[in-house]
Amino acid sequence: MATTHDHPGEQAADEPIRLLAIRETPLSLDEVFKAVGDDAAGGTALFVGTVRNHDGGADVDELGYSCHPSAEAEMRRIAERVVAAYPVRALAAVHRVGDLGIGDLAVVVAVSCPHRGEAFEACRKLIDDLKHEVPIWKHQKFSDGTEEWVGAC
Numbered sequence: 001m002a003t004t005h006d007h008p009g010e011q012a013a014d015e016p017i018r019l020l021a022i023r024e025t026p027l028s029l030d031e032v033f034k035a036v037g038d039d040a041a042g043g044t045a046l047f048v049g050t051v052r053n054h055d056g057g058a059d060v061d062e063l064g065y066s067c068h069p070s071a072e073a074e075m076r077r078i079a080e081r082v083v084a085a086y087p088v089r090a091l092a093a094v095h096r097v098g099d100l101g102i103g104d105l106a107v108v109v110a111v112s113c114p115h116r117g118e119a120f121e122a123c124r125k126l127i128d129d130l131k132h133e134v135p136i137w138k139h140q141k142f143s144d145g146t147e148e149w150v151g152a153c
Helices: 029-035 071-085 116-133
Strands: 017-023 043-050 058-067 090-096 098-100 105-113 136-142 147-151
Touching: 017 029, 017 071, 029 043, 029 090, 029 105, 043 116, 058 090, 071 090, 071 116, 090 116, 105 116
Parallel strands: 017 090
Antiparallel strands: 043 105, 058 098, 058 136, 090 105, 136 147
16 A cells, blocks of 8 residues: 555656746736646645835835846755755746735745645745845835845845
């Protein structure tokens, strides 16, 4: 008798990376959620990063993101690493660049796996590694007239 882990649905999909993009246009939760739909997935974790109106105790008035030309390739490298470490059925990640307003979506990532725990862990690994490794920078302008460049996500 086969164990539950022997079922094909318990394994990673053959082509789990469904959507990776850096865009200058508004991001869509629906697009990302649909991209990770999979009949064998029992859990889907979605993370949404939004532009907030403060950072480090200061009021943020304006914010813009820019990226290095290698940013999408780096996103793919990280996605492939997540897929290798977890039984990912589907994965998607999009990041916005350009000028954004308070409340705008800056990044949306989602991962579907056979079970919820795996989905949470894989999604957390995906967003954490994207934040630390993809060459995207945030330029913030504060209410007091100061500004700063920082790593993104």
